[in-house]
Amino acid sequence: MGATLLEIGALNKTFETGKGPVRALHDVNLDIAEGEFVTVIGPSGCGKSTLLRIVAGLDTGYSGMVRLAGKEIAGPGIDKGFIFQEHRLFPWLTVEKNIASDLSLRDKEVRRKVDELIELVKLKGFEKAYPRELSGGMSQRVAIARALLRKPKILLLDEPFGALDAFTRAHMQEALLDIWRTNKTTMIFVTHDIDEAVFLGNRVVILKPRPGEISAIVPIGLPYPRKKATPSFQELRLKVLSRFEQAEDETFTDGAGI
Structure with missing residues (x-):
């Protein structure tokens, strides 16, 4: 440590x-x-x-x-990243847009980081899926990826x-x-x-x-x-x-x- x-x-x-x-x-x-x-x-x-x-x-x-x-x-x-018991995803946004949140996927660096996080949380292939199409565990993975996007010191x-x-x-x-x-x-x-x-x-x-x-x-x-x-x-x-x-x-x- x-x-x-x-x-x-x-x-x-x-x-x-x-x-x-x-x-x-x-x-x-x-x-x-x-x-x-x-x-x-x-x-x-x-x-x-x-x-x-x-x-x-x-x-x-x-x-x-x-x-x-x-x-x-x-x-x-x-x-500081925070993960709640409920995933709190935006239902109108896809997986990749939920992870990017208020950032634009048109930014190459944001796009790269989002792609890396999707790989990290093992959601490759679900980038365009909406929260209603995900299981509870998958939704929490999206929430974790979103929290990690800005590289917090603590989660x-x-x-x-x-x-x-x-x-x-x-x-x-x-x-x-x-x-x-x-x-x-x-x-x-x-x-x-x-x-x-x-x-x-x-x-x-x-x-x-x-x-x-x-x-x-x-x-x-x-x-x-x-x-x-x-x-x-x-x-x-x-x-x-x-x-x-x-x-x-x-x-x-x-x-x-x-």
Whole structure:
């Protein structure tokens, strides 16, 4: 791994609701290296998505320090890519035009980059297809390619495979790892699936129930490609599950969940 890319220090976030203030994140401290693949798990409502949105520059009003490549994150920018659970493609645009988004395919450099990304996400032959003609997994590949077009320093993925069936989900996990190894983009991947977290990540970050606070960080020392049926994988899975269950027991309530 490279030098530290993302620095999060003493991060706290509180939302104002009709029932009063709700703490979403509490004293989160995390450094992520350039080229690292970090997965984040935790109970529902523990602030996983809030953490991603703060790193993306989409949520403000927090206290603490969040720096990307040494600079405070002040808002959204092309240095940060974001993948949602829904692909959010434009239904009236083809695959290649969705990837290009607001850029023109008539520009030779844009055309070249789009063609390279279509190859990378294995959608050659579907350039002229519309979202309605694609499967869920294919649509998410388009979304990933679109996010990578401007070569972001970090890619943030908020349960991108949560709505997919088990077979497609497993296939997309393999595809994402291929993209990560080829593109070397730093990734933070939020999931509820412990198997997915262990299968993908260099490290698994486990959050406590709200307000989200890091309960444990488990290094995953398994080489890629990983096989979920191997004893070494299952041993690490059980370790992460045990730490996850410990984190779930660390309950805290101060109002509605976020």
